[in-house]
Amino acid sequence: MINKGDCMRKKTFEMLERMIVEIMQEVNIPGMSIGIIINEEIVYTRGFGARNLELNLPMTPNTLFGIGSISKMFTALAINQLAEKGKLNLQDPINKYINFNLGTRKDPIQIHHFLTHSSGINALEGNFIAAERLLGVSDSFIPMSSTEDLLTFLNGAHFEKSGDPGKVYIYNNDMYDCLGLIVEKATGLRFIDYVKKEILIPLKMKRSTYTIEDFKRDEDISTGYLFEENGKIVPKDPPIADLQAPAGGLLSSVNDLLNYMIALLNGGNFNGNKLLDPSTLKRIWTPYIQTDEKGKEYGYGWMIEKDFFGHRLVSHGGNLFISSGYLGMIPELKMGIVIGQNCAHFSPEMIGRSILAILLGIDLKQAVPLLEIQKKLTTLIGHYETYKGVMKLDVSLENGILTGKIKYPGSPNIITFPVVIDNMEEMNFFIPFAVPELQMKGQIFINEDTGAVNLKVNRWVFHKR
Known part of the structure; x- marks a missing residue:
């Protein structure tokens, strides 16, 4: 009205x-x-x-x-x-x-x-x-x-x-x-x-x-x-x-x-x-x-x-x-x-x-x-896989915390970890460890034309499905 x-x-x-x-x-x-x-x-x-x-x-x-x-x-x-x-x-x-x-x-x-x-x-x-x-x-x-x-x-x-x-x-x-x-x-x-x-x-x-x-x-x-x-x-x-x-x-x-x-x-x-x-x-x-x-x-x-x-x-x-x-x-x-x-x-x-x-x-x-x-973070949420689905990653937003869950090949355990974005423009992120020197760094790539989302961390590239 x-x-x-x-x-x-x-x-x-x-x-x-x-x-x-x-x-x-x-x-x-x-x-x-x-x-x-x-x-x-x-x-x-x-x-x-x-x-x-x-x-x-x-x-x-x-x-x-x-x-x-x-x-x-x-x-x-x-x-x-x-x-x-x-x-x-x-x-x-x-x-x-x-x-x-x-x-x-x-x-x-x-x-x-x-x-x-x-x-x-x-x-x-x-x-x-x-x-x-x-x-x-x-x-x-x-x-x-x-x-x-x-x-x-x-x-x-x-x-x-x-x-x-x-x-x-x-x-x-x-x-x-x-x-x-x-x-x-x-x-x-x-x-x-x-x-x-x-x-x-x-x-x-x-x-x-x-x-x-x-x-x-x-x-x-x-x-x-x-x-x-x-x-x-x-x-x-x-x-x-x-x-x-x-x-x-x-x-x-x-x-x-x-x-x-x-x-x-x-x-x-x-x-x-x-x-x-x-x-x-x-x-x-x-x-x-x-x-x-x-x-x-x-x-x-x-x-x-x-x-x-x-x-x-x-x-x-x-x-x-x-x-x-x-x-x-x-x-x-x-x-x-x-x-x-x-x-x-x-x-x-x-x-x-x-x-x-x-x-x-x-x-x-x-x-x-x-x-x-929030819009960018929402875009990141979903299921990711490396080539041929060898490794799988799920990204979610839980209580304001961007969270990843991954199962390494050969391991029965699912590892849960926070994903900390330190540059929203470049979409750079890191995964913290108890020892700071061991933290893993990565970057997220969003194709504005196709909507494709790729996540690169360490030597792996995960593609959002």
Whole structure:
């Protein structure tokens, strides 16, 4: 659906649609939905592909999906609402509200530190234990079924520290789950009930929910897909429960999230409902600490990039193992994008950044070189053989790592190794060994006219079949 778009805008969206369809086909994305805002106006929404492969039901802008860590925006918003109302102070120590024993009396870990991932505590991933159990892929018996289990798990990690509070950035899901407990302590409400009352209902995000029961009662929901190592695609329900809600448990749709974006682009107001003061929003979007990614700092539940082609970009991605999303905004231009997918093996952030850059008039290759790199890497994936099939090699991309598997003649064993590309233009690569001097070097040749791919390593040349 295109609203009030001129001819140039229509052509831009048609070009974006071709790009999206090509990416979905190349990297096996079952379904995707997208919404775009320009000047606080929704100018484009569309679903692509299937929200359910088995029934071939279409993905739509109304399709609910697990937004993963985009949920942290809502948790940070809840905490800042309470700070605005005087219910808590962002400099309060965590143990004022919950049974949290890490940190020291002299230098306590504060709410601010949890919001900015700067507690100094290593990523412990109790959140992952619970999620994997719900997905049916866990072999862990670490207790992780209640608030008490989570706090016992965290309080045992006295030596899991990489720095003093406020000094080092370590992305930490468990600490955001603890922020949800603080909301409960400060309000007397369940976290999910507070967010529904104070955020979702005022924003008319009526279908967004933290519960699997509400999700399954809805008519337009996505089936999530887990991509296993053997190539099998397994349908799964969202792995959510109250315990993981603050860090990554919100189920929402593109259309609902567009309401959220409109409110923030309008200074915290939506259809006459005041969500927060503009000064509070400014505090949320203030960069407090450098992240692991170049050019990105962290605010309160948001990644902040000061120079996205001359503009400030505030954003966050989310990954729930079987679904993923991306929400990014350029506040000064009142522009934003939200993307939802029912898979998690390919990050929608690259697509979101590409679209924002194109809307800014930036060339795609300049805007998102990672997208071109992804295309090249996808070309390399497949089965290779030397002359007459004497030696065989399989190349795959597993969790972002280019991997080779080879069976040497005369050996019953299959050897697995990483393939590290050190020059993307020349397609030079090396295979690392424990002793650096022994590493094998090679080069990949791609014939642009015929599409033929040849891989030369040491004395062998492998031809892609």
